Amino acid sequence: MRAESDDTGKEVSGVLVALADPIRRGLLDLLAELGEATATTLAEQFPVSRQAIVKHLAVLDAAGLVTGSRVGREVRYSLRPESLDAATRWMSSLAADWDRRLAAIKRTAEAAERDFT
Amino acid sequence: MRAESDDTGKEVSGVLVALADPIRRGLLDLLAELGEATATTLAEQFPVSRQAIVKHLAVLDAAGLVTGSRVGREVRYSLRPESLDAATRWMSSLAADWDRRLAAIKRTAEAAERDFT
DNA sequence: TCGAGGTGCAACAATCTGGTTGCACGTTAA
DNA sequence: TTAACGTGCAACCAGATTGTTGCACCTCGA
Numbered sequence: 001m002r003a004e005s006d007d008t009g010k011e012v013s014g015v016l017v018a019l020a021d022p023i024r025r026g027l028l029d030l031l032a033e034l035g036e037a038t039a040t041t042l043a044e045q046f047p048v049s050r051q052a053i054v055k056h057l058a059v060l061d062a063a064g065l066v067t068g069s070r071v072g073r074e075v076r077y078s079l080r081p082e083s084l085d086a087a088t089r090w091m092s093s094l095a096a097d098w099d100r101r102l103a104a105i106k107r108t109a110e111a112a113e114r115d116f117t
Numbered sequence: 118m119r120a121e122s123d124d125t126g127k128e129v130s131g132v133l134v135a136l137a138d139p140i141r142r143g144l145l146d147l148l149a150e151l152g153e154a155t156a157t158t159l160a161e162q163f164p165v166s167r168q169a170i171v172k173h174l175a176v177l178d179a180a181g182l183v184t185g186s187r188v189g190r191e192v193r194y195s196l197r198p199e200s201l202d203a204a205t206r207w208m209s210s211l212a213a214d215w216d217r218r219l220a221a222i223k224r225t226a227e228a229a230e231r232d233f234t
Numbered sequence: 235t236c237g238a239g240g241t242g243c244a245a246c247a248a249t250c251t252g253g254t255t256g257c258a259c260g261t262t263a264a
Numbered sequence: 265t266t267a268a269c270g271t272g273c274a275a276c277c278a279g280a281t282t283g284t285t286g287c288a289c290c291t292c293g294a
Contacts, residue, residue, distance in 0.1 A: 013137075013139060016133060016136045016137045017137045019133045019137075019208075020130075020133045020134045020136075020137040021281095021282090022130065023282095028211075028215075032214060032215050032218045032219075033218065035218070035219075035222040036222075038240075038241090039240085039241080040239085040240060040241085048282085048283065048284090049283070049284065049285085050240090050241090051242095051243095051283080051284075051285085052282070052283055052284080054241085054242085055281090055282075055283085056282090070241095072240095072290095072291060072292070073239075073240050073241070073290060073291040073292065074239090074240055074241075074291090075240085075241070079215055079219060081212060081215045081216060081219065084208065084211065084212050084215065085212055087208065088205065088208045088209050088212050091136075091201065091204065091205045091208060092205050092209075094145075094201065095198060095201050095202055095205050097149060098145075098149050098196055098198045098201065099198060101149045101150070101152070102149075102152075102196060102198065105152040138251095138252085140252090155270075155271090156270085156271080157269085157270060157271080165252080165253065165254090166253070166254065166255085167270090167271090168253080168254075168255085168272095168273095169252065169253055169254080171271085171272085172251090172252075172253085173252085187271095189260095189261060189262075189270095190260065190261040190262065190269070190270050190271070191261090191269090191270055191271075192270085192271070
């Protein structure tokens with residue numbers, strides 16, 4: 001019935017879901033600039049409430065893209081690139097795989113045409 | 118207020134949304150194997166109805182990942198790797214950017230520590 | 235000490251998403 | 265010709281997402 005066959009699938013899946021939202025991509029971008037920031041600070045740069053940002057950060061955290069550490073009364077978030085690297089590698093291999101198979105299909109088609117003409 | 122700054126953002130966004138769903142990833146996988154297939158054929162390999170598959174294919178089509186062409190009474194779908202390549206490149210550059218900035222932050226932190234001790 | 239700032243939690247509303255079913259329409263093949 | 269097949273469209277449903285607001289709880293600094 002065809003399920004998720006790749007073993008890296010689960011981790012990569014979370015990253016893709018996380019990256020599918022523009023606000024979350026913006027948060028990653030902003031964190032790359034700032035290095036570290038609190039949810040409240042980050043929220044000032046987006047047109048949504050702090051709570052909304054907190055939820056987005058939770059998604060990013062679950063995907064392993066971000067991590068938060070408590071310092072006194074605040075929580076500072078920062079990037080954690082490993083998961084993104086994994087997703088990039090997965091996409092690259094997927095792209096390579098497509099190319100490989102498409103090339104094979106193309107060869108078959110050309111061979112068929114040669115036989116025909 | 119921070120919007121999508123990158124110009125490639127819009128195209129890439131669609132691809133990420135498309136890839137965020139496991140069934141859609143499965144469809145891409147299957148199309149890579151088969152080269153070409155109809156919605157009805159594809160639906161047999163998944164635990165959902167043909168109509169659900171048609172909707173997924175529409176999303177993939179909108180993202181530029183697949184294309185369908187009518188042949189008689191059926192519509193044959195096949196892969197179109199360009200968009201995936203674009204997304205891969207985008208993610209790679211994003212990852213590289215993170216690394217660059219993280220390295221800069223790390224250097225700053227180390228310099229501060231050196232000054233302190 | 236005590237007020238202000240940052241966080242966490244919960245309830246709620248609205249929209250999106252993924253899925254279903256039923257049916258009409260064109261195309262193919264017996 | 266006509267029955268079967270593949271497709272397209274529309275209505276509809278349930279649950280997930282995204283956002284809000286209100287409030288309680290710590291922690292810091294004057």
